Amino acid sequence: xxxxxxxxxxxxxxxxxxxxxxxxxxxxxxxxxxxxMQRVASTAGVALRPxxxxxxxxxxxxxxxxxGATGITAGTIGEAEVFAAAGFDDIFLAYPVWAGGRRGERxxxxxxxxxxxxxxxxxxxxxxxxxxxxxxxxxxxxxxxVDCGAGRSGVPPERAxxxxxxxxxxxxxxxxxxxxxxxxxxxPESRRxxxxxxxxxxxxxxxxxxxxxxxxxxxxxxxxxxxxxxxRPPVTELRPGEYVFNDLGKLRLGACGADDLALWVPTTVVSxxxxxxxxVDAGTKTLGREGNETIGYGRVAGPPHGVLRxxxxxxxxxxxxxxxLRPAVGDVLAIAPNHVCPVVNLFDDLIVHEGGRIVxxxxxxxxxxxx
Amino acid sequence: xxxxxxxxxxxxxxxxxxxxxxxxxxxxxxxxxxxxMQRVASTAGVALRPxxxxxxxxxxxxxxxxxGATGITAGTIGEAEVFAAAGFDDIFLAYPVWAGGRRGERxxxxxxxxxxxxxxxxxxxxxxxxxxxxxxxxxxxxxxxVDCGAGRSGVPPERAxxxxxxxxxxxxxxxxxxxxxxxxxxxPESRRxxxxxxxxxxxxxxxxxxxxxxxxxxxxxxxxxxxxxxxRPPVTELRPGEYVFNDLGKLRLGACGADDLALWVPTTVVSxxxxxxxxVDAGTKTLGREGNETIGYGRVAGPPHGVLRxxxxxxxxxxxxxxxLRPAVGDVLAIAPNHVCPVVNLFDDLIVHEGGRIVxxxxxxxxxxxx
Numbered sequence: 001x002x003x004x005x006x007x008x009x010x011x012x013x014x015x016x017x018x019x020x021x022x023x024x025x026x027x028x029x030x031x032x033x034x035x036x037m038q039r040v041a042s043t044a045g046v047a048l049r050p051x052x053x054x055x056x057x058x059x060x061x062x063x064x065x066x067x068g069a070t071g072i073t074a075g076t077i078g079e080a081e082v083f084a085a086a087g088f089d090d091i092f093l094a095y096p097v098w099a100g101g102r103r104g105e106r107x108x109x110x111x112x113x114x115x116x117x118x119x120x121x122x123x124x125x126x127x128x129x130x131x132x133x134x135x136x137x138x139x140x141x142x143x144x145x146v147d148c149g150a151g152r153s154g155v156p157p158e159r160a161x162x163x164x165x166x167x168x169x170x171x172x173x174x175x176x177x178x179x180x181x182x183x184x185x186x187x188p189e190s191r192r193x194x195x196x197x198x199x200x201x202x203x204x205x206x207x208x209x210x211x212x213x214x215x216x217x218x219x220x221x222x223x224x225x226x227x228x229x230x231x232r233p234p235v236t237e238l239r240p241g242e243y244v245f246n247d248l249g250k251l252r253l254g255a256c257g258a259d260d261l262a263l264w265v266p267t268t269v270v271s272x273x274x275x276x277x278x279x280v281d282a283g284t285k286t287l288g289r290e291g292n293e294t295i296g297y298g299r300v301a302g303p304p305h306g307v308l309r310x311x312x313x314x315x316x317x318x319x320x321x322x323x324x325l326r327p328a329v330g331d332v333l334a335i336a337p338n339h340v341c342p343v344v345n346l347f348d349d350l351i352v353h354e355g356g357r358i359v360x361x362x363x364x365x366x367x368x369x370x371x
Numbered sequence: 372x373x374x375x376x377x378x379x380x381x382x383x384x385x386x387x388x389x390x391x392x393x394x395x396x397x398x399x400x401x402x403x404x405x406x407x408m409q410r411v412a413s414t415a416g417v418a419l420r421p422x423x424x425x426x427x428x429x430x431x432x433x434x435x436x437x438x439g440a441t442g443i444t445a446g447t448i449g450e451a452e453v454f455a456a457a458g459f460d461d462i463f464l465a466y467p468v469w470a471g472g473r474r475g476e477r478x479x480x481x482x483x484x485x486x487x488x489x490x491x492x493x494x495x496x497x498x499x500x501x502x503x504x505x506x507x508x509x510x511x512x513x514x515x516x517v518d519c520g521a522g523r524s525g526v527p528p529e530r531a532x533x534x535x536x537x538x539x540x541x542x543x544x545x546x547x548x549x550x551x552x553x554x555x556x557x558x559p560e561s562r563r564x565x566x567x568x569x570x571x572x573x574x575x576x577x578x579x580x581x582x583x584x585x586x587x588x589x590x591x592x593x594x595x596x597x598x599x600x601x602x603r604p605p606v607t608e609l610r611p612g613e614y615v616f617n618d619l620g621k622l623r624l625g626a627c628g629a630d631d632l633a634l635w636v637p638t639t640v641v642s643x644x645x646x647x648x649x650x651v652d653a654g655t656k657t658l659g660r661e662g663n664e665t666i667g668y669g670r671v672a673g674p675p676h677g678v679l680r681x682x683x684x685x686x687x688x689x690x691x692x693x694x695x696l697r698p699a700v701g702d703v704l705a706i707a708p709n710h711v712c713p714v715v716n717l718f719d720d721l722i723v724h725e726g727g728r729i730v731x732x733x734x735x736x737x738x739x740x741x742x
Contacts, residue, residue, distance in 0.1 A: 017472045019742040053684060075685045095685060096642045096650070098701055101388045121644045124700040145644070152686055153642035153650050182683070271467045271524035273492045273516070279467070279524050285716050286741055289660040312553070313424060313712055314446045314466060315523055329495040330469055341684055345656050346716070348739040367739075368719040370657055371390040 011302040012264045012334050013356045020268045020332060021286040023347040025362075027354050029262035030060065030244060036260075037227065037243045038067045044231025044238075049073050049092055049220070051241030054341045056366035057350065058086040060244060071115070073239045077106050078369025080116070086365070089114045092220070094178055094239060096121040096145055096153050097129070103371075104132025107140075117141035117218075119178065121154050123166045130170035139173035143218055144209070148201035149194065150182030160205035161212030168214070176218025176236070177205035184226045188254040195229035198222075203234050225255045247340035248299055249290075263350075265298065265335040265343065267316065269327045277306075278327055280316040282335055287311060288342035298335040308335065382673040383635045383705050384727045391639045391703060392657040394718040396733075398725050400633035401431065401615060407631075408598065408614045409438045415602025415609075420444050420463055420591070422612030425712045427737035428721065429457040431615060442486070444610045448477050449740025451487070457736070460485045463591070465549055465610060467492040467516055467524050468500070474742075475503025478511075488512035488589075490549065492525050494537045501541035510544035514589055515580070519572035520565065521553030528575035532583030539585070547589025548576035549610070555597045559625040566600035569593075574605050596626045618711035619670055620661075634721075636669065636706040636714065638687065640698045649698055651679075651687040653706055658682060659713035669706040679706065 014024055041048035050064045051073040061072055061083060071090030074080040080091050091110070096119050099107050110116045111133060120126055120142040133140045144163050147154035155163055157177070164174035179201050184194025202219040209216045221230040224242040231238060242249075245263040246256040267282035282298070289311060291297035296308040297316065305324050310317040318333075320326045327333060337343045344350070345367055352360040385395055412419035421435045422444040432443055432454060442461030445451040451462050462481070467490050470478050481487045482504060491497055491513040504511045515534050518525035526534055528548070535545040550572050555565025573590040580587045591608045592601040598611040613620075616634040617627040638653035653669070660682060662668035667679040671689065674696050681688040689704075691697045698704060708714045715721070716738055723731040 019473055021741050096644075098639050098641050098652070100639070100701055102390055121642050122700055125641070128701060145642075147645060151645050151648075152683065152688065153644050155644045268469050268471070270469050270496070271492050271516075273467075273524050273526045274518060274522050277522075281469070281742075284659060284661075284713050288655060289713075290655075312523065317523065329493055330471055330499060342655050342660075346739070347741070368717070370392050370718070371652075 008304060009258055009299060009301040009336055014264065014266055014334060015351065015353045015356050015358045018266050018332065018351070020266045021282040022266055022351050023263060023344060024266055024351045024353065025245070025263050027352050027359060029260060031063065033243050033246065033260055033262055034063055034067045037240060038069065040228050041231060041238050042068060046231045046235055047237035049237050049239050050244065051075065051094070051239050052079060052083060052366065054241035055244055055344060056364045057362050058083065058365045059362045061088060070237070076370060077103060078371055079366045080110055081106065082366040082369055084110055084114045091116050092143065093118040094220070095119050096125055098125060099128040099132040104128065108132050108136060111136060111140050117143055117175065119143055119145045120163070120167060121145040123163070126167045126170045126172060130172055133171065139171060141175045142167055142172045143220060144174055144177045144205065146177050146179050146201050146205045148179040148181055148198040150180050152180060152182055154179060157201040157204035158208050161208035164209050164214050165212050174209065174214055176216040176220065177202055177209065178220035180222045181226045185249065185253060191225045191253060191255065192229060195226040198226065198230055199232060199235060206234050224250055225253050242340060245340045248336050248338045261336050263337070263340050263344070264301070265337060266332050267335055269329050269331045269333065272326065272329050276320055278318050278320065280318055280333060281314060282316045283311045283314045285313050286343070286346060287335070287337055288339070288346065290337065290339040290342060295338070298337045301334040301336060379675060380629055380670060380672040380707055385635065385637055385705060386722065386724045386727050386729045389637050389703065389722070391637045392653040393637055393722050394634060394715060395637055395722045395724065396616070396634050398723050398730060400631060402434065404614050404617065404631055404633060405435055405438045408611060409440065411599050412602060412609050413439060417602045417606055418608035420608050420610050421615065422446065422465070422610050423450060423454060423737065425612035426615055426715060427735045428733050429454065429736045430733045432459060441608070447740060447742065448474060449742055450737040451481055452477065453737040453740055455481055455485045462487050463514065464489040465591070466490050467496055469496060470499040470503040475499065479503050479507060482507060482511050488514050488546065490514055490516045491534065491538060492516040494534070497538045497541045497543060501543055504542065510542060512546045513538055513543045514591060515545060515548045515576065517548050517550050517572050517576045519550040519552055519569040521551050523551060523553055525550060528572040529579050531576035532579035535580050535583050535585050545580065545585055547587040547591065548573055548580065549591035551593045552597045556620065556624060562596045562624060562626065563600060566597040569597065569601055570603060570606060577605050595621055596624050613711060616711045619707050619709045632707050634708070634711050634715070635672070636708060637703050638706055640700050640702045640704065643697065643700050647691055649689050649691065651689055651704060652685060653687045654682045654685045656684050657714070657717060658706070658708055659710070659717065661708065661710040661713060666709070669708050672705040672707060
């Protein structure tokens with residue numbers, strides 16, 4: 001059963017006269033989401049290091065720090081650079097970064113400018129990183145990525161000691177381990193299992209590091225679906241990103257409620273020429289292609305219309321269920337995205353409002369900083 | 372049988388020391404693609420009005436005009452504005468545009484600045500457009516969208532006369548019809564059928580307009596898969612976009628050859644920690660989510676490795692076929708995208724080279740101009 005399809009999404013309050021499509025953010029919901037996640041971390045006695053990949057916004061990153069976050073997590077060197085330039089001084093690049101060529105120089109500049117740590121999951125990457133840092137006054141802190149079941153990157157946790165030894169011999173400073181519980185996005189039940197896997201993997205990794213003679217101080221856990229579950233020993237910090245806005249994916253997993261959706265995409269009905277559907281002005285260049293024909297590529301708030309069944313670049317096909325209200329050409333509908341991160345990344349700025357009053361257009365500062 | 376999987380893509384010449392991921396364009400291939408499509412149009416005696424949604428680049432638009440294009444096609448008001456500001460003075464907004472609010476003012480500014488025509492597929496949109504143009508010294512030219520089988524937007528072709536009458540009474544100037552043969556992307560055979568459908572629909576639409584007392588002068592046909600087939604009466608212009616770069620989708624349809632792929636995404640192997648795969652630094656924020664698990668979300672050039680089976684935001688999972696070469700961490704691979712348009716839209720600029728020598732970084736000028 002699909003949670004999001006079973007419920008009706010209340011239409012959000014939106015500013016009037018928006019040009020569509022747009023990415024519209026309710027600041028009160030953002031603040032509430034930030035406070036709630038900070039409470040989760042503080043109550044558990046762990047640090048919160050939000051992943052900025054979701055918002056890529058310096059302004060929102062500042063709200064997170066003001067609420068108590070200890071630093072930020074970045075996903076690309078470019079993201080880290082944008083936030084470092086804006087004054088963020090404690091950055092974890094939680095990515096198995098490759099330090100070849102100009103990238104090595106950029107990593108070194110970050111290392112010498114801010115408190116910086118990077119992800120590591122193999123000896124070749126360690127050697128490249130160490131070479132890039134050669135001659136630097138301080139050793140670069142690395143956090144060892146261990147695979148807790150997502151099957152993406154990260155060494156098996158029991159091999160963290162070996163990798164730490166290799167890194168240390170190369171000239172790096174292994175300070176702990178991190179994991180990504182990506183297999184917690186399959187169902188509400190999968191969250192608990194993935195969190196258990198992650199906490200267990202981090203415990204094994206830290207033990208392996210200690211057995212290798214290291215004193216790890218970081219055990220860093222992702223992500224929004226599991227964050228509320230993973231704040232337990234040996235975890236020392238949480239790296240959720242999506243909680244700041246949430247989306248249908250998190251709603252389906254039970255990781256947020258419908259009132260916690262902070263970002264909506266207003267879209268205009270532009271055509272009703274073909275029976276059984278209307279065309280809206282949000283396509284893949286607005287929503288990405290996150291979803292499928294059955295759940296749709298996002299969901300329209302308000303009285304049920306039908307499923308956003310198909311997208312072209314600038315066209316969304318909203319199939320109208322028989323007997324349902326058919327919106328008229330010119331109507332503005334609000335779409336909740338399935339996955340909010342790629343949507344934010346498609347906009348130059350976020351329209352930020354409080355109760356429908358626009359209070360800012362906040363740039364998506366790190367958009368396009370892919371490398 | 373999947374054409375792209377059956378052939379081996381020759382590795383492209385790429386500039387050295389690229390920071391990845393990047394969008395790298397071979398200028399010689401772009402020029403050759405532009406010339407070839409211009410030849411198609413000129414030989415058929417029709418105008419070429421390339422769709423700029425693919426490249427969103429003023430520099431590439433200029434190459435198209437220099438080669439003989441009569442004007443350009445845009446997909447959003449913002450795209451039209453960017454190109455108008457750069458001096459492009461003949462623009463067709465081939466979209467069933469809604470002229471409410473500030474959008475109406477923007478459309479009017481375009482109308483008064485350049486030779487401008489817009490798509491129209493319903494009476495409500497006609498009324499809104501006419502209201503926005505009220506008091507303008509010239510009537511706005513509209514091109515009536517007719518559905519030729521794609522089932523997206525556009526009135527049935529036999530109703531073009533009625534829509535033209537409504538538009539004219541409202542104060543607009545209906546000058547012809549256009550169609551989008553989107554159902555020509557299903558197989559090589561579907562291209563011919565979709566082209567036949569399109570040409571037939573345009574003939575019916577023009578006849579209906581004539582029967583209504585109009586003298587249509589435009590019969591405009593999309594798109595890259597069908598362009599080489601649709602240059603026949605009553606068609607007067609072609610609006611292909613993707614031909615400038617091409618992609619695996621066009622290759623699978625037989626609408627281009629492997630040597631016509633002008634845009635590649637170099638990506639670095641960042642992790643080989645999990646057996647049976649490597650992780651590359653191109654995910655959905657680089658490639659979109661165009662493709663599926665079977666054909667992959669793009670294809671790596673060179674000796675066969677396996678399928679790019681899954682994407683996260685910054686991670687691509689390249690599954691390695693048993694017995695195939697497993698790339699090493701730090702290796703740079705070149706990915707051909709399945710659909711090039713969303714990829715371009717994710718980059719700030721294109722790295723343009725000739726035989727591996729970088730000759731420019733061309734901004735994706737209209738990126739983010741969604742509304």
